[in-house]
Amino acid sequence: MTKTQARKLPGYIFLSLTALASVFPLYFMVVSATNTSRDVLNSRLLPGTALFENFSKLVAQQDVASAMWYSSLNAVGTTVLALIVCSIAGYGFEVFHSRGKDRLMAFLLLAMMIPFAATMIPLFQMFADFGLVNSSVAVILPAVATPFLVLLFRQSARSFPHEIVEAARLDGLGELSIFFRIFLPTMRSTLAAAAVITFMTAWNNFLWPKVILVNNSYQTMPMLISNLRAGYVTDYGVLMLAVLLASLPTMVLFLVLQRAFAEGITGAIK
Template identity: 75%
Template sequence: MTSVTSAVRSTRRKAGFSWRRVPGYAFLSLFALFSIFPLYFMVVSATNTTRDVLGSRLIPGSHLFANFSALFAAQDVGAAMLSSALIAIGTTVLALAVCSVAGYGFEVYHSRGKDVIMSIIMLAMMIPFAAVMIPLFRLFADLGMVNSLFAVIIPAISTPLLILLFRQASRSFPHEIIEAARIDGLKELSIFFRIYTPTMKSTFAAAAVITFMTSWNNFLWPRVILLDNAVQTMPMLIANLTAGYVTDYGVLMLAVLLTSLPTIIVFLVLQRAFAQGITGAIK
């Protein structure tokens, strides 16, 4: 009985309040506040006027609908949203299809030659995009694809980061299952789609989040290849709002808020799978 009582007391002490944890909680709370504050200021500024934004007003205002009217009157937000969505979704779907097959092939059909090719692909990550932007533009110009959304999607469907992510995740995939499936008569494509793909759902989710957010927020290449404002993306629309002599910061913050919402939603929906996919790839 005495041992049970002491065990209960020790459990209560562990579950109870401890002053030693206060500095740690205070430190984490402070940095959480710093992280959340820019998002809060963006939301609040979308409801205020330029004067209020420049004055760093931290409480919501009453100009949200006025800012909406000014934004939709100045820019074609619907077309920009549609262009960004088509580019982000198209890039994500094609990138998952291409990079998952590449990462699977590099690991399942492993050889020294493939290691050399993988090393060359990884070296491509060190080349800045600005170094290949002009040749890439000339290529798509010769193909007649300027102002085409496909010109934005195609260069992003195969990236070294995603190939590496799928290759690392494939290392934890048991090869015995593949051998057993081959013995049962399954073809390689059937093994990939019916066995490998359902097992790697978290890796696909992590890759989807990375690709969608990168594609949605991409500015430089769409700005170069999309010369017509009719096919502009949301980051390009935000840049156009700052191109005049006078900037309406309330309208600008509202545009930034609308641009941020899809990426926030995608990340929140796939947050748990994203964390599992990243940790699984690292292991």
């Protein structure tokens, strides 16, 4: 072993231990989904044979298919609408730049400091007045326009050459055509990063759907997991299986878009 390798060895050991510590909760979740509740409480670290038994109990206790459907509907709807609205807003803030828009952007960023609990009751009252309680519309709309995504697209738009916009205008293209045909194709990595962030946030959202969806028939996966713990006795094997099922869509999405996600975040920071 050379001196250079010897100097790097402590760093490699530290990174390896950190990686193991990060992966262990995921491993324990997967293994626990195959074990009985007693094995989970005893911290068994080896796979068991109770996977199908846990699945049968889960399906008997909760409507998993319905919860997955409503979670998917809310998450996909929120993601698509948020990408459209926030990308247009970020593009407008940068391409049609002015001091007034800078002040408005600063005001929007300040709004990020307001906790959701402070706005939850007025939001519920507003949706109740419109008769939208117990609907996916009420779940999706509050998350469609977020200051963070607007800022993300605005920062990405700063690297977009404004000369192209001027040339497209001289060629007779309208602003929407410039946005959809020229700007968006160059922002694929930013779109991927925003899609991952929005989908994961919408999928894991618990508090607002719990408040606005008063009927369990419209419950999402986080609500389903909460209901599994609501009884006097909790079957932790079934609970871990539900957590695993709820985690799969976000994990798959992140694995598919992880490279574009990293490029979009680093590009926005630059």
